[in-house]
Amino acid sequence: MAIVENEVSVSDTQARGPAQTSLLREITSLLRPFWKVALLATAMGAASGLSTVWLLATVNRALHAGTGVSAVLLLSFAALCVVTIAGEIISDLGNGYVGQSVVARLRQDLTQKILSAPIEEIERFRVHRITTVMNQDIDIISTFTFGFSSLAIALAITIGCFAYLTVLSPAMSLIAVAAIALGSWAHAAARLRGRRGFEAAREAQDELQRQYRAITEGAKELRIDRRRRRRIRDTQLAVTIERIRSLRVRAMRIFMSANAFGSALFFVVIGLVLALHGTLSASEPVVSGFVIVLLYVKGPLAQLISALPLLGQAQVAVRRVAELSRRFSNSEANLFVDTEPGPETARPCMISMRRVAYSYPADEGASRFTLGPVDLDIRPGEMLFLVGENGSGKTTLIKLLLGLYEPRDGLILWDGVPVVADTRDDYRQMFSTVFSDYYLFDDIVLRPEQAAEAAGYLERLELGHKVVVQDGRFSTVDLSTGQRKRLALVHAYLDRRPILVFDEWAADQDPAFRRIFYTEILPGLKREGRTLVVISHDDRYFHVADRVVHMSDGRIRAIDTVAAEPRAARAAG
Numbered sequence: 162m163a164i165v166e167n168e169v170s171v172s173d174t175q176a177r178g179p180a181q182t183s184l185l186r187e188i189t190s191l192l193r194p195f196w197k198v199a200l201l202a203t204a205m206g207a208a209s210g211l212s213t214v215w216l217l218a219t220v221n222r223a224l225h226a227g228t229g230v231s232a233v234l235l236l237s238f239a240a241l242c243v244v245t246i247a248g249e250i251i252s253d254l255g256n257g258y259v260g261q262s263v264v265a266r267l268r269q270d271l272t273q274k275i276l277s278a279p280i281e282e283i284e285r286f287r288v289h290r291i292t293t294v295m296n297q298d299i300d301i302i303s304t305f306t307f308g309f310s311s312l313a314i315a316l317a318i319t320i321g322c323f324a325y326l327t328v329l330s331p332a333m334s335l336i337a338v339a340a341i342a343l344g345s346w347a348h349a350a351a352r353l354r355g356r357r358g359f360e361a362a363r364e365a366q367d368e369l370q371r372q373y374r375a376i377t378e379g380a381k382e383l384r385i386d387r388r389r390r391r392r393i394r395d396t397q398l399a400v401t402i403e404r405i406r407s408l409r410v411r412a413m414r415i416f417m418s419a420n421a422f423g424s425a426l427f428f429v430v431i432g433l434v435l436a437l438h439g440t441l442s443a444s445e446p447v448v449s450g451f452v453i454v455l456l457y458v459k460g461p462l463a464q465l466i467s468a469l470p471l472l473g474q475a476q477v478a479v480r481r482v483a484e485l486s487r488r489f490s491n492s493e494a495n496l497f498v499d500t501e502p503g504p505e506t507a508r509p510c511m512i513s514m515r516r517v518a519y520s521y522p523a524d525e526g527a528s529r530f531t532l533g534p535v536d537l538d539i540r541p542g543e544m545l546f547l548v549g550e551n552g553s554g555k556t557t558l559i560k561l562l563l564g565l566y567e568p569r570d571g572l573i574l575w576d577g578v579p580v581v582a583d584t585r586d587d588y589r590q591m592f593s594t595v596f597s598d599y600y601l602f603d604d605i606v607l608r609p610e611q612a613a614e615a616a617g618y619l620e621r622l623e624l625g626h627k628v629v630v631q632d633g634r635f636s637t638v639d640l641s642t643g644q645r646k647r648l649a650l651v652h653a654y655l656d657r658r659p660i661l662v663f664d665e666w667a668a669d670q671d672p673a674f675r676r677i678f679y680t681e682i683l684p685g686l687k688r689e690g691r692t693l694v695v696i697s698h699d700d701r702y703f704h705v706a707d708r709v710v711h712m713s714d715g716r717i718r719a720i721d722t723v724a725a726e727p728r729a730a731r732a733a734g
């Protein structure tokens with residue numbers, strides 16, 4: 162799709178305005194990489210459809226051949242049967258291949274988008290909404306794409322049938338065309354209203370995902386709170402589920418009513434043909450041909466019409482995928498380069514923040530938090546503590562420092578050189594971090610030469626009795642919260658990056674280990690030459706830092722330099 166780089170992208174179309182996001186254009190660009198198979202499937206399907214129409218004409222001719230059925234007629238009947246069946250099989254196989262390839266492609270594209278999306282957009286878009294796009298919307302688009310060429314076939318048959326009707330009797334075919342025009346108008350109106358319903362149902366689906374997350378992630382809290390449990394079930398989940406049901410049923414009902422109207426029109430046309438054939442002086446073969454073809458074309462036409470609800474859903478899904486794609490596009494082009502980070506990312510360096518400012522988007526009813534302007538130098542090999550009350554902006558500051566957020570204003574200098582989109586990912590490779598809401602991957606792979614080193618760190622962090630290195634991996638990550646954080650620290654040790662950033666690492670540690678962290682582990686890392694940026698609320702240990710940066714209300718209020726001697730003396734004490 163469109164989501165694919167270097168092609169007409171959903172994001173491009175979205176940039177031109179949501180109203181212009183055309184389903185046909187998106188489906189066409191989705192199919193573009195597989196156009197040969199898609200074209201073959203459609204062509205074979207169309208051949209199958211047209212040969213069916215021809216078959217009908219042949220049957221009609223045979224029925225009215227006074228002299229009996231000729232060998233040529235029988236042969237063409239057999240040949241048309243073969244083309245019809247072979248065309249159908251090839252078309253089905255092609256469709257299956259294209260449908261699955263499109264899904265795989267969409268999933269890969271979206272995965273890549275998420276992996277390279279600006280962090281602030283991921284935080285704002287919310288996990289439950291991403292999950293709905295990744296699962297539900299992609300499934301709908303894939304179902305539609307899968308059926309796309311069979312719809313093209315149905316269209317070919319319908320057009321072929323009407324062409325044949327025109328050949329049989331231009332006057333009578335006018336009646337049929339008038340009925341089709343009326344039916345199409347009714348369907349266009351139904352589609353517009355139905356799509357609005359699907360759009361609203363899709364919004365509710367996001368809400369449902371959010372509630373699903375709440376009941377799975379908050380399972381413990383809900384188990385011990387009966388009132389909340391009942392409330393979430395009865396006033397939240399039940400309401401959202403019911404809303405989706407009723408919106409969908411209403412939208413389907415609109416489409417079904419239009420279908421019933423279409424069917425009724427059909428029988429009206431057949432009735433008119435039978436009633437008026439005398440007036441229009443149509444011969445018997447013409448009338449019977451008309452009736453056979455009309456009855457036959459009802460099938461493909463119904464197929465086209467019944468695809469309309471799916472078409473409505475697919476339009477909504479394409480718009481959602483487009484929105485995600487647009488919001489997740491990133492100006493950093495080099496996020497997936499194969500090259501290892503250069504040597505400049507492995508040595509200590511000076512980082513300077515110059516007039517750096519950032520603000521979160523305003524939430525409805527809440528004032529938005531603004532950080533900065535901030536001026537701060539982080540010197541190679543120093544231990545810097547960031548301290549301040551809750552919500553003062555410490556985590557926001559380190560996200561800017563790490564290059565996870567792009568400053569709205571100001572610059573970050575890396576050894577005096579501004580960090581820009583092209584260098585930001587290299588810059589990030591200098592850091593190892595343990596966030597307060599860190600994610601511990603369970604597939605940390607160690608190089609063989611790291612095994613002994615890892616075992617040493619595990620011992621040192623008092624994890625040796627719980628975790629061992631097995632086949633280049635840690636044997637388990639099923640640990641307590643504090644132990645998991647220690648394992649994250651082992652990983653940071655092994656990563657050997659020059660700058661380590663800890664966001665309240667010690668908060669989950671017992672007092673004894675907290676002391677070890679501040680008085681042994683941090684000084685040990687500093688002695689190795691690593692730069693340390695530590696967010697801390699442990700004022701008992703502020704003295705171990707080289708400098709303490711005090712933050713309040715998004716600003717740096719003071720920077721204290723801790724005298725070397727007292728620090729050494731107190732750390733020893």
Ligand SMILES: Nc1ncnc2c1ncn2[C@@H]1O[C@H](COP(=O)(O)OP(=O)(O)OP(=O)(O)O)[C@@H](O)[C@H]1O
Binds near residue numbers: 521522551555558
């Ligand atoms: N993703 C976000 N979207 C909008 N506002 C946010 C977001 N993350 C944080 N904020 C706001 O930014 C402010 C600063 O948050 P931040 O996490 O940087 O504070 P902190 O100093 O690290 O706090 P704590 O000590 O509690 O961890 C808060 O008022 C918070 O509401």
